[in-house]
Amino acid sequence: MAAVVQAFGEVEEAWLRQGPPSEVRAWLRGIHGIGEWSASFVLLRGLGRMDGAVLDNSDSLFRRELMNAAANVYGPLGVEALSAHAHHYGVWQGYWAHYLRAAA
Incomplete structure (x- = not known):
């Protein structure tokens, strides 16, 4: 701290x-x-x-949580498919990821 x-x-x-x-x-x-x-x-x-890419990291916990949340909305996805969904939102990916996780 x-x-x-x-x-x-x-x-x-x-x-x-x-x-x-x-x-x-x-x-x-x-x-x-x-x-x-x-x-x-x-x-x-x-x-x-809320700007910037949300999948440009290697932290498996963060990615796993986002993938689990996405599966609740889109069905099971691989990393490439999840990245394609994220890419669609451009600079708003942070909002997309936030609300996706909140909806899960």
Whole structure:
């Protein structure tokens, strides 16, 4: 927790909210104790960042949760089919993933 508090105390909030999503995600991942799922959660819920690709990560838990949620809506999908659905939403993929998971 101390690493998170320190990191957020040393960064500009404007950059967190408006900087390139991949850079902000990488910065979050650089904080001790923040993994891919936590970084996505902070981006979506903490910072309101609904932009950026939601499947550009290798965290199996995050991907598995999204795939399970998608299966409830679309039926069973592979990663490629899920990526095709996500791609359809462009910069709004974050909203799509958020509401997909909330609907599950």
